[in-house]
Amino acid sequence: MDVHIFFLPFLAPGHMIPMTDLAKLLAGRGVKATIVTTTANASRVQPALDGSPHLDVTLLTLPFLPSVPENVTSLPTPGLTPEFIAGLNSLKSSFERLLVEHRPDCIISDVFYPWTGDLAAEHGIPRIAFHGTGSFVFSVGAAIRRFKPHEIASADDEPFLLPGLPHRVELCRSQLMGGMDGSDELMNQMTESYMKKTYGDVMNTFHEMEPGYADQLSKKTWLVGPVSLCNRDATERAVRGGGGGGQENEFDRCLDWLDSKSAGSVLYACFGSLGQFSSSQLGEIAGGLNSSGRPFVWVVRNNAGYDDTSEWMPEGFEEEEGLVIRGWAPQMLILSHPAVGGFMTHCGWNSCMEGASAGVPMVTWPLFAEQFFNERLLVDVLGIGVAVGSKVCSNVVEERTFVSREQVRKAVEEVMGGGEEADERRKSAREVAEMARRAVEEGGSSYNGLSSLIQELRDIKAGDAALSEN
Numbered sequence: 001m002d003v004h005i006f007f008l009p010f011l012a013p014g015h016m017i018p019m020t021d022l023a024k025l026l027a028g029r030g031v032k033a034t035i036v037t038t039t040a041n042a043s044r045v046q047p048a049l050d051g052s053p054h055l056d057v058t059l060l061t062l063p064f065l066p067s068v069p070e071n072v073t074s075l076p077t078p079g080l081t082p083e084f085i086a087g088l089n090s091l092k093s094s095f096e097r098l099l100v101e102h103r104p105d106c107i108i109s110d111v112f113y114p115w116t117g118d119l120a121a122e123h124g125i126p127r128i129a130f131h132g133t134g135s136f137v138f139s140v141g142a143a144i145r146r147f148k149p150h151e152i153a154s155a156d157d158e159p160f161l162l163p164g165l166p167h168r169v170e171l172c173r174s175q176l177m178g179g180m181d182g183s184d185e186l187m188n189q190m191t192e193s194y195m196k197k198t199y200g201d202v203m204n205t206f207h208e209m210e211p212g213y214a215d216q217l218s219k220k221t222w223l224v225g226p227v228s229l230c231n232r233d234a235t236e237r238a239v240r241g242g243g244g245g246g247q248e249n250e251f252d253r254c255l256d257w258l259d260s261k262s263a264g265s266v267l268y269a270c271f272g273s274l275g276q277f278s279s280s281q282l283g284e285i286a287g288g289l290n291s292s293g294r295p296f297v298w299v300v301r302n303n304a305g306y307d308d309t310s311e312w313m314p315e316g317f318e319e320e321e322g323l324v325i326r327g328w329a330p331q332m333l334i335l336s337h338p339a340v341g342g343f344m345t346h347c348g349w350n351s352c353m354e355g356a357s358a359g360v361p362m363v364t365w366p367l368f369a370e371q372f373f374n375e376r377l378l379v380d381v382l383g384i385g386v387a388v389g390s391k392v393c394s395n396v397v398e399e400r401t402f403v404s405r406e407q408v409r410k411a412v413e414e415v416m417g418g419g420e421e422a423d424e425r426r427k428s429a430r431e432v433a434e435m436a437r438r439a440v441e442e443g444g445s446s447y448n449g450l451s452s453l454i455q456e457l458r459d460i461k462a463g464d465a466a467l468s469e470n
């Protein structure tokens with residue numbers, strides 16, 4: 001039998017979606033894939049598997065702590081609560097029972113489960129870490145820890161140069177995520193388990209997306225992305241793992257609306273599965289999009305207390321040139337629609353990869369976590385993004401930089417408008433997409449990355465089998 005891999009994704013769409021895609025990709029190459037998640041999250045993963053009935057991916061479920069939300073999207077803010085972390089840790093014993101019962105040859109688990117390193121070591125199988133990010137953020141993090149350039153900056157918003165990187169990259173102190181100084185316990189545990197008990201990394205990225213950065217990683221790493229491209233032939237309109245929740249008619253409405261627009265004319269604005277704003281900031285986004293004069297599709301989270309639309313949506317707003325989707329959007333389908341010519345994004349890693357794979361230039365509006373690092377990759381390294389001007393990294397809505405409608409309009413115009421710079425950016429975006437497409441094709445760098453991962457796991461399995469025979 002071929003190698004059998006257990007996948008344990010972190011309980012957030014931005015981690016479950018790419019790991020499900022990874023499981024599907026490996027299953028497509030002959031590996032036996034088992035996704036392990038909690039009962040409530042299984043209904044988010046299942047639709048993505050229904051779309052690929054020919055693949056041998058099994059779903060196993062675990063019980064979570066009672067009365068604790070089972071997904072980051074159900075937490076009041078995107079920061080992890082102690083209860084939620086306790087819930088993640090509570091999965092250890094039932095996950096171990098599954099290990100004993102099914103005896104997989106490898107665990108690919110999210111870095112958010114440091115205890116999977118211990119279990120893998122105890123059971124004598126390799127643990128491979130999935131980070132939900134690319135490699136650029138590791139180089140940025142390492143440069144900050146090593147050279148501490150932020151300590152020399154005289155003000156929080158004063159840009160400083162990151163030493164030791166292959167490109168000129170500047171950040172400011174207010175854009176750094178918390179926990180980088182060793183003050184976050186979960187992050188410390190993750191780092192320790194990662195350093196000591198992790199065989200290697202598998203990353204949803206490709207060499208050309210982060211030129212020169214993967215080479216700086218300390219562990220053995222397989223770059224296998226963009227994993228979302230494994231869905232490019234999927235014709236179903238069900239959302240990939242996000243929990244469409246009966247929004248199919250709305251998806252049809254959106255795609256029909258896009259069909260009526262000319263090529264490259266529409267801006268798609270979406271801030272991931274967790275992006276929240278104050279009502280006044282939503283009002284500025286609305287105003288900026290409207291005054292840009294460009295058609296747009298704008299996704300506004302449903303669960304974020306914006307129910308009173310009169311507080312932020314100008315009269316007649318939707319009927320003008322824009323479409324507002326409340327809740328979940330079929331992002332991959334929208335981005336790959338020919339009418340879409342730009343993407344306003346919060347720079348979550350999956351959105352960066354998906355925007356890059358679709359070949360669209362981006363308006364970058366990072367909010368929290370490592371999103372400000374990703375912004376620099378899009379803007380400074382790849383030259384496919386225009387920053388809207390946010391400066392403060394925080395998952396607390398009120399703490400962030402307030403971006404005016406004029407800033408929104410200006411950034412949209414820069415990305416969607418004419419002129420040499422905009423044309424150059426569009427050209428670069430198309431080139432990156434072409435490289436992404438080639439990377440996952442047979443013989444491409446990510447295709448080969450996946451082959452070498454599979455081969456290594458096969459070799460380990462064969463070595464173990466030989467050992468037990470002797």
Ligand code: UDP
Binds near residue numbers: 017239242271273
């Ligand atoms: N997504 C989607 N529809 C939405 C919002 C998000 O399909 O309305 C998907 C998006 O395509 C991506 C993931 O959810 O695959 C979000 O991951 P990302 O890393 O961009 O951001 P996060 O939600 O983790 O902040």
